[in-house]
Amino acid sequence: MNRGAVLSFALCALAATGARAQARIEYVTSFGGTETRQFSLGGAHAVAVSPDGRHVYVASFDDNAVVVLLRDRALGTLEFTEAHVDRTAGVQGVFRPVSVVVSPDGNHVYVGAFFGDAVAVFSRDSDSGRLSFIEALFGGTFGYRGLTQVHGLAVAPDGSQVFVASYGNNALTVLRRDPGSGRLTPEQLWLDENEGGSVSGLVRPTAVAASPDGRHVFVTSGGSSSLVHFRRDPHTGELAPGETFFDGGSPALALEGAIAVSVSPDGRDVYALAMNGVTHFRIGEDAALTFADVLAGPAVIGAGEAAGPTDITVVPQGSAVVLTRGGDDTVVLLERMPRTGSLRFVQSISTDEEEFVTLAGAAAVAVEPSGRWVYVALQFGDGVAVLRRWPSCAADCNEDGSVTVDELVTAVNALLSDRPQPGCWQADRDGDNRITVDEVVFGVRMALFGCVEAANEPSL
Structure with missing residues (x-):
């Protein structure tokens, strides 16, 4: 026509x-569950979707495994492909994993192991999604400093580096990535000042994210209740400390026990999730990071500390933000204003046995490239929940x-x-x-x- x-x-x-359309999110189904432990999804703690949208990868804490799931791109449903278990078939560095990321080129998958003090490297077959173990870098007493109790991972947009939030070392570690083999080499170590370093606010770092243009890296730290900003040279990958923001102050920031961070696709806004709210920051044309506003209240972060906010992500289209709360088994949908970047509450979904909604221990969230399907790792549900999202503007x-x-x-x-x-x-x-x-x-x-x-x- x-x-x-x-x-x-x-x-x-x-x-x-x-009536006008209303943005919403809807629970569809869950894959796995406590009665289907053969899929090695016990204590599912982290989830990632491949850049081509064909596969989902899950870090399973209880089963010491990284699991590969095939995704139906029309229906959003998942199907088991394989699992790689620590100390099985030559696999190492996957003991108690809590993070998983896929490289931007889709050729490699990286798994962060908390109690294993390691980052495991896998090559990925783009057709089948299957993985092959390559190597593991270890921290701890006899390993690299900056890899103890790995809590968060991120890959630079150009694929040249992997960033590691080391909970045990109070550090941000930068690993150089070989784009061909996927192998990693320690390159930079940024320690909190309490560890003899030059950066404040890196006590018990929990998550790390990079801006789409590769010029910024952000770290949330639960121990110091903070967000730390690093400027990054996109050509060399060298980091330089920028601003550090702490909970409270005037105006009051919500960074208590900061747990997760996400950057908008347009590179203008940063959202830090904490126990007392979502703090919104803006990246200026001068590369400075400034406070914008806070979204809080029971609808967003739950009632009391038991609600336990766990993860946050901006959808690829930039129009919405999804966050999870593991303590009260909840997924929250927020709309993002396209001009200001501010957020507003839209809807939440929680476990409801009568409606067959299972979100037990919602630990992490990932959205596939089209933005339609949302995947939530269920730490206490031993699986992955599938949700469908609608924007508020039809067509x-x-x-x-x-x-x-x-x-x-x-x-x-x-x-x-x-x-x-x-x-x-x-x-x-x-x-x-x-x-x-x-x-x-x-x-x-x-x-x-x-x-x-x-x-x-x-x-x-």
């Missing part, structure tokens, strides 16, 4: 009635807060062809992989009257 025909369709749709394929004629053309063409349209799943409001007339009309109304985000967000 051409653009003129779509405009005519839009005028006809003016007569249609109906907004780019999730930028507005619907264009070209996006409507995509939706109408999917309607006429009566086939799934993975290129704009945002128009599929009921999740059946088909586009209906009502769904196209919904998208037309968004285009004519404006999206919810655009209508409600204040101008700067």
Whole structure:
């Protein structure tokens, strides 16, 4: 259908009635569970999705394993492929793992072992998703300093380095990555000042993240209740300490027991998850990091310390943030304002036996590249939960807060062809992989009257 025909369709749709779309997240199913321990998903503690969206990788704390799952890209469901268990078939460095990441090129998987004091390196077959063990770098008494009790991992966007949050050494360790073999070589060690280093705020670091342009690295630390900013030379990979923010102060930051950090895809916003809220920071044009605002309250972080916030991530499209709470088995959806980067609460889902919703010990969250499917590692559920996400603006394929004629053309063409349209799943409001007339009309109304985000967000 051409653009003129779509405009005519839009005028006809003016007569249609109906409420605006509402962003939401929906529990679909779980893979694994305490009754299916043959999948080696006991104490699932971390989850990652490959860049091509074909596979999911899980770090299983209780089973000392990294598990490979095949993902159905249309339905979001998971299927077991294989598991690599510590001290089995030559595999090392996977004793009590708590983190897993996939390199940007999709060729390697890295696993961080907390009690194993190690980073394990695997090569990845892009077709099958299967892994082959390459090596493990160890910390501890006889190993490298800066690899004791590995708690968080991140890979530089250009794939040249792996960043390690060393809980036991109060350190951020930088490992040089060989892009061909995936092997790692210790390169930089940044210690907290209490360890004789030059950086404050690295007591018990919990997570690490890099900005999309590779110019910034951020570390949350639970022991010092802080967020530490490093500037990074994108050419050499050399780090330099930037700002450090601590819990409290004026204005009051929410960084108590800071546990996780995520950076928006546009590289403008940083979100630190802590026991008392989500603190939002902005990266300025001068590369400085500044405080923006805090989102807190029981709906976001739960009631009391027992709620236990565990992880946070920005969806690839940048329009939403998802966080997990392991203490009260909850997943929270937040909308992100496209201009300000501020967050607002939308919805939460918790374990509900009557509704067959299982989110026991929600420990970590990952979102596949299209942004539609959300995966949650269940530490006490011994598996992975699958959730489906909808944006608040129907047919907004780019999730930028507005619907264009070209996006409507995509939706109408999917309607006429009566086939799934993975290129704009945002128009599929009921999740059946088909586009209906009502769904196209919904998208037309968004285009004519404006999206919810655009209508409600204040101008700067």
